[in-house]
Amino acid sequence: MRGWLSRKTERPTATDVGGDAHLALAKESLRDLLDDPRVPPQVRSHLAQDYAAVRQMLDKLEHGHVHIAAFGRVGVGKSSLLNALLGEPRFSASPLHGETREAGRAVWTTAGDGGVFLIDTPGIDEIGGEEREQAARDAADRADLLIFVVEGDMTGSELDVLGHMAGQGRPLLLVLNKSDRYSMAELEQLRRRLEERTRGLIASENIIPVAADPRAGRASDVEGLRSRLWSILESEGKTLAAMNASIFAGHLSEAVGRRVVEVRKQVADRVVRTYCVAKGVAVAFNPVPVADLAAAALVDAGMVVHLSRVYGLPLTRNEAGSLISVILTQMAALMGAVWAVHLLSSALKLGTGGASVLLTAGAQGAVAYYSTYVVGRAAERYFSLGKSWGDGGPRAVVAEILESVDRRSILKQAQQELGERLRGVRA
Ligand SMILES: Nc1nc2c(ncn2[C@@H]2O[C@H](COP(=O)(O)OP(=O)(O)OP(=O)(O)O)[C@@H](O)[C@H]2O)c(=O)[nH]1
Ligand SMILES: [Mg+2]
Incomplete structure (x- = not known):
C-alpha cells in the first residue's frame, strides 16, 4: 500500500x-x-x-x-x-x-x-x-x-x-x-x-x-x-x-499585501510630517530669500530617499534630487513661478497665533513646510504606483495634490506646529 x-x-x-x-x-x-x-x-x-x-x-x-x-x-x-x-x-x-x-x-x-x-x-x-x-x-x-x-x-x-x-x-x-x-x-x-x-x-x-x-x-x-x-x-x-x-x-x-499598503501609508505620512517640521524649523531659524526656497527644497532629498525606502524602492540622493525637481517644476508651472511669494503673503495674512515677533520667520517656515508637504505627497504617490506617475504624468499628480490639500489649513497647521517649537526653543 x-x-x-x-x-x-x-x-x-x-x-x-x-x-x-x-x-x-x-x-x-x-x-x-x-x-x-x-x-x-x-x-x-x-x-x-x-x-x-x-x-x-x-x-x-x-x-x-x-x-x-x-x-x-x-x-x-x-x-x-x-x-x-x-x-x-x-x-x-x-x-x-x-x-x-x-x-x-x-x-x-x-x-x-x-x-x-x-x-x-x-x-x-x-x-x-x-x-x-x-x-x-x-x-x-x-x-x-x-x-x-x-x-x-x-x-x-x-x-x-x-x-x-x-x-x-x-x-x-x-x-x-x-x-x-x-x-x-x-x-x-x-x-x-x-x-x-x-x-x-x-x-x-x-x-x-x-x-x-x-x-x-x-x-x-x-x-x-x-x-x-x-x-x-x-x-x-x-x-x-x-x-x-x-x-x-x-x-x-x-x-500582508493589504496591510503593507496600509502600514506604508502610515509610516510615509509620519515621515513626511517629520521632515515638514524639521524643514520649517530650519528655514524659520535661517530665513532664506523666498526666491531660494525652491533651491533649499533640495534638502528634501533626505525625505524622498527615506520615503523610497519605506516603499521598498530605494533611490540614491541624486535620483531623489531629480524627482524633486520634476515635482517643483510642476508646482511652479501650476502655481506660477512666484508661488513661494504668493504663499508667503498668504502665510503672513494668517498671522502667527500670538507670537508676533516671529511673524516673518514663522511665515517663511510655514511656506517651507508647505512645499515639503507637497513634495512628500507627490513622492509618496510616485512610489505607491511603483515608481511611476501614472497615465497623466507628474503634472496630473501634482495638480491633484495641490487641489486636494487645503493650502490655508496646511499653512495654519504649519504655523501652529512651528510656533510651538520656536516658542519652546526661544523661551
Ligand atoms: N451523552 C453524551 N455526552 C457527551 C458525549 N460527548 C461529550 N459529552 C458531554 O458533553 C459535555 C461537554 O463536553 P466537552 O468535551 O467539554 O465539550 P466541548 O465542545 O469541548 O466544550 P467547550 O470546550 O466548552 O466548547 C461533557 O459533559 C461531556 O461529558 C457523548 O457522546 N454523549
Ligand atoms: Mg472543549
Whole structure:
C-alpha cells in the first residue's frame, strides 16, 4: 500500500510526485512571503504576528505535519471527541459551557509516525467570547482537515460557519456527537436532516455519527470517524498539508499585501510630517530669500530617499534630487513661478497665533513646510504606483495634490506646529 501513514513508499507514484510538487511549491511561496526584500523593516515589525504565523506554517510543512482541528459550538463535545480518538484524556472536558479557553494540540500517536496533530479549539458561540471565537477561527484556518462537531440538528449560525469553512477548499467532516442520546430511528432521521441541510457542502460519507463520552458507563464509539480520518490521511496526507499551505499562503500574502499598503501609508505620512517640521524649523531659524526656497527644497532629498525606502524602492540622493525637481517644476508651472511669494503673503495674512515677533520667520517656515508637504505627497504617490506617475504624468499628480490639500489649513497647521517649537526653543 502506498501509505502516507505508514511511509512505506518504495518508489514514488504519480500521486506522490504530485504531492511533492505541491509541497515544494507551497514551501516556496511561504519562503517568498518571508524573504520578500521589498517589505521594509518598519512594515515587518508592524506585521510581526502574520510573519510568525507564516514561519509556523513553513515549519509544519518542513516537518511533514498534518493538523486536524475540531471546531463547533460550546459543549458539543469537541474535547471529549479528541480524547476518545487519542485514547486518553489529554484535553479538559466538562459539562460547564466554555471549558476550553484556548486552542491546544496533541500528537495522535496511533496515526502515522508522529506527524498527525489533533487540535482542540474553544466553542464558537459563547456570549462575550469573541476572543475565544477568534482563537478557534485562527486554529481552524491553519488546520489541514476540519471536523465540525454538532450534537443534534444544526442551528442557523452553525450552518453559516459550516458554509464558510466548506468554501475554503479543505476536507471537512461533519460529526454528530452524543449519538447515544438518540434511538436508532431518531438517529437515522437526524442524519437525513443533516444531509439535506448540508447538501452541496459536505459529501454524505463525511457525515459521521459518534458517541465520544456516552452516559451510563458505556464505552465511547468513534470508530466510524477514526477509519474515515485514516483513509483520508492515507490517500491524501501529503497533498492535504501542501494544499492547505498554499491556500494559507495565498490568503496571507493578500492580507500582508493589504496591510503593507496600509502600514506604508502610515509610516510615509509620519515621515513626511517629520521632515515638514524639521524643514520649517530650519528655514524659520535661517530665513532664506523666498526666491531660494525652491533651491533649499533640495534638502528634501533626505525625505524622498527615506520615503523610497519605506516603499521598498530605494533611490540614491541624486535620483531623489531629480524627482524633486520634476515635482517643483510642476508646482511652479501650476502655481506660477512666484508661488513661494504668493504663499508667503498668504502665510503672513494668517498671522502667527500670538507670537508676533516671529511673524516673518514663522511665515517663511510655514511656506517651507508647505512645499515639503507637497513634495512628500507627490513622492509618496510616485512610489505607491511603483515608481511611476501614472497615465497623466507628474503634472496630473501634482495638480491633484495641490487641489486636494487645503493650502490655508496646511499653512495654519504649519504655523501652529512651528510656533510651538520656536516658542519652546526661544523661551
Ligand atoms: N451523552 C453524551 N455526552 C457527551 C458525549 N460527548 C461529550 N459529552 C458531554 O458533553 C459535555 C461537554 O463536553 P466537552 O468535551 O467539554 O465539550 P466541548 O465542545 O469541548 O466544550 P467547550 O470546550 O466548552 O466548547 C461533557 O459533559 C461531556 O461529558 C457523548 O457522546 N454523549
Ligand atoms: Mg472543549
